[in-house]
Amino acid sequence: MTWALLLEQTLNGFQLGVLLFLLAAGLTLVFGIMDLVNLAHGSLYMAGAFFCATFTDWTDSFIIGVLLGLPATLLLGIAVEMIALRTLYARDHLDQVLATFGIILFFNELARIIWGPEGLVIPLPAWLDGNVEILAGVFYPTFRILIIAVGLSVALGLYVLVARTRIGMLIRAGASDRDMVGALGINVKMLFTLIFGLGAALAGLAGMMAGPIIEVNIGMGEEILILAFVVIVIGGIGSIRGAFVAALLVGLIDTMGRSFLDLLLKMLISGNAAETAAPALSAMLVYVLMVTVLFFRPQGLFAPRGG
Amino acid sequence: MTMNRRGVVMTLFLITVALLPIALVDQPFYIGLFSRAMILSIAAVSLNLLLGYGNMISFGHAVYIGIGAYTVGIFAYYEIYDGFIQWPVGLAISAVVALIFGAISLRTRGVYFIMITLALAQMLYFLGVSIDEYGADDGLVIDVRSEFAGLIDLEEGIAFYYVIFFFLLLTIFIVHRLTNSRFGVVVRGAKSNEVRLRALGFSVYQYKLTAFVIAGVICGLAGLLLGNFTNFVNPDMMHWTRSGELIFMVVLGGLGSLFGPVLGAFVFLLLEEILSDLTIHWQIIFGPFLIAVVLFMRGGIDSLLGKSTDD
Numbered sequence: 001m002t003w004a005l006l007l008e009q010t011l012n013g014f015q016l017g018v019l020l021f022l023l024a025a026g027l028t029l030v031f032g033i034m035d036l037v038n039l040a041h042g043s044l045y046m047a048g049a050f051f052c053a054t055f056t057d058w059t060d061s062f063i064i065g066v067l068l069g070l071p072a073t074l075l076l077g078i079a080v081e082m083i084a085l086r087t088l089y090a091r092d093h094l095d096q097v098l099a100t101f102g103i104i105l106f107f108n109e110l111a112r113i114i115w116g117p118e119g120l121v122i123p124l125p126a127w128l129d130g131n132v133e134i135l136a137g138v139f140y141p142t143f144r145i146l147i148i149a150v151g152l153s154v155a156l157g158l159y160v161l162v163a164r165t166r167i168g169m170l171i172r173a174g175a176s177d178r179d180m181v182g183a184l185g186i187n188v189k190m191l192f193t194l195i196f197g198l199g200a201a202l203a204g205l206a207g208m209m210a211g212p213i214i215e216v217n218i219g220m221g222e223e224i225l226i227l228a229f230v231v232i233v234i235g236g237i238g239s240i241r242g243a244f245v246a247a248l249l250v251g252l253i254d255t256m257g258r259s260f261l262d263l264l265l266k267m268l269i270s271g272n273a274a275e276t277a278a279p280a281l282s283a284m285l286v287y288v289l290m291v292t293v294l295f296f297r298p299q300g301l302f303a304p305r306g307g
Numbered sequence: 308m309t310m311n312r313r314g315v316v317m318t319l320f321l322i323t324v325a326l327l328p329i330a331l332v333d334q335p336f337y338i339g340l341f342s343r344a345m346i347l348s349i350a351a352v353s354l355n356l357l358l359g360y361g362n363m364i365s366f367g368h369a370v371y372i373g374i375g376a377y378t379v380g381i382f383a384y385y386e387i388y389d390g391f392i393q394w395p396v397g398l399a400i401s402a403v404v405a406l407i408f409g410a411i412s413l414r415t416r417g418v419y420f421i422m423i424t425l426a427l428a429q430m431l432y433f434l435g436v437s438i439d440e441y442g443a444d445d446g447l448v449i450d451v452r453s454e455f456a457g458l459i460d461l462e463e464g465i466a467f468y469y470v471i472f473f474f475l476l477l478t479i480f481i482v483h484r485l486t487n488s489r490f491g492v493v494v495r496g497a498k499s500n501e502v503r504l505r506a507l508g509f510s511v512y513q514y515k516l517t518a519f520v521i522a523g524v525i526c527g528l529a530g531l532l533l534g535n536f537t538n539f540v541n542p543d544m545m546h547w548t549r550s551g552e553l554i555f556m557v558v559l560g561g562l563g564s565l566f567g568p569v570l571g572a573f574v575f576l577l578l579e580e581i582l583s584d585l586t587i588h589w590q591i592i593f594g595p596f597l598i599a600v601v602l603f604m605r606g607g608i609d610s611l612l613g614k615s616t617d618d
Contacts, residue, residue, distance in 0.1 A: 039551075093364060093417065094562075097364065097421060098597060099597070105597065109588050229422045284430050287426055287430035294419075294423065295411070300419075
């Protein structure tokens with residue numbers, strides 16, 4: 001039975017990990033290429049979840065909800081980039097942090113006006129709502145397996161896009177020397193908008209995947225945004241590969257800590273003390289991981305060269 | 308120092324604040340609002356030491372407000388109300404936490420520094436949320452304010468008002484002296500050219516770390532005051548959006564100006580008060596206002612008072 005639990009929690013860790021990767025990939029791309037710190041990335045995650053909830057409600061289909069939600073978040077991302085963020089590229093980080101903080105306040109309130117203060121639920125179709133027997137006698141929710149599959153395919157897709165296509169070549173070139181790419185006649189402005197839209201769509205996708213598990217509510221973006229920051233700091237800001245490894249690491253450690261730390265502590269200290277200490281310690285675990293990584297490698301695990 | 312426009316505004320402002328309780332004897336609402344504004348001013352002035360003078364974009368400054376407030380709250384939970392115990396302990400914990408957080412985050416720079424200060428602060432926020440003994444999400448009620456052996460009674464609104472006013476003046480004075488001292492010149496020099504300073508033989512890291520600890524302790528003081536003032540402490544005081552608001556106060560008032568953050572904190576709170584009276588959806592105005600300040604009002608309110616004398 002414990003082995004079944006261990007397997008289940010490992011999968012949960014993977015599932016959180018791929019969600020974090022979807023968020024962190026956009027964040028790290030935008031920072032690596034445009035040198036922009038975007039706190040409002042969590043707002044796009046929230047927007048994706050709300051879009052999906054609404055479209056699912058209209059069409060009675062979660063799949064159509066996602067298919068409509070993705071371009072909606074993409075367009076929203078492009079609009080945000082063109083209206084507000086474009087002017088911020090030349091500014092220092094402090095200005096970027098503050099202005100994107102303002103964007104969060106705006107979007108949170110806008111969501112409250114449109115969708116109301118109550119959370120929304122995204123209902124799953126019957127074929128996704130059940131459990132699958134992954135091993136003899138071990139069941140696991142179908143939808144969570146879908147999340148892992150979607151996350152891994154997106155990771156693969158991103159790898160192919162960045163490493164094998166012309167757009168990817170421009171992205172990599174933009175990351176190492178923006179001015180040079182511009183001088184070579186590439187429309188950098190459009191490239192930036194495109195990349196931002198891509199990041200937005202990925203964040204939205206993460207929101208849509210998380211929506212049916214947690215409730216869709218205002219402020220859902222802020223909590224996970226900080227974890228995504230931890231991920232890109234550990235992975236090395238600007239590195240997609242780093243974001244992938246760090247996201248899985250953070251997802252696994254966070255999930256494992258929350259489920260097994262009290263058992264582990266009980267072997268060391270008295271049961272009562274362990275019961276009190278475990279939740280506090282497990283809440284801090286990923287941050288301790290971040291600090292440890294930074295102590296040995298201040299630039300993160302996979303710091304991109306020249307970035 | 309000759310009385311320029313900035314000096315006149317600053318003096319008039321302080322006189323207004325000093326006389327307010329006399330002018331508005333029966334208006335506890337305004338006394339409360341101004342008390343709060345002064346407490347947040349103290350926090351903002353301390354953050355300006357990092358943001359404005361040292362170019363350290365700390366995104367976790369609200370943590371020290373939480374530490375100060377939690378110190379009062381936890382002592383009160385164990386029915387220890389003596390301010391002579393509570394306050395030194397609160398300041399000491401702020402110093403130790405700032406020393407640890409500073410030592411870690413100052414190893415990095417740029418955007419890493421922003422994210423690490425953010426993440427470390429969030430770690431303490433989650434610590435607060437996860438400790439059931441001290442109320443977890445709901446926090447603690449502080450039923451009795453700090454007692455100072457009968458010397459001063461913080462339960463008395465006006466007396467507390469002047470205690471806060473005194474600490475605000477003290478904070479401004481300390482930061483003024485610090486930034487104009489040899490120490491302050493090194494920290495400010497590190498902002499414009501760190502490499503050159505290191506070449507001159509200064510251990511910039513140690514100077515920055517010292518500034519980080521001083522700012523943490525002053526903000527811890529603001530937390531001690533805030534916990535007493537609101538009679539309440541919860542993890543939300545440490546949430547990263549609170550740190551974001553503090554940064555906004557500093558930038559709104561004027562980065563790197565001595566008095567700007569005070570004006571920033573006052574304008575922030577008054578605006579919040581006015582807008583939230585207007586509509587419950589006041590943040591839909593406040594967010595774009597914040598963006599507009601960043602884009603179009605460089606130098607903040609302070610820049611309206613003429614050319615800065617600090618540089």
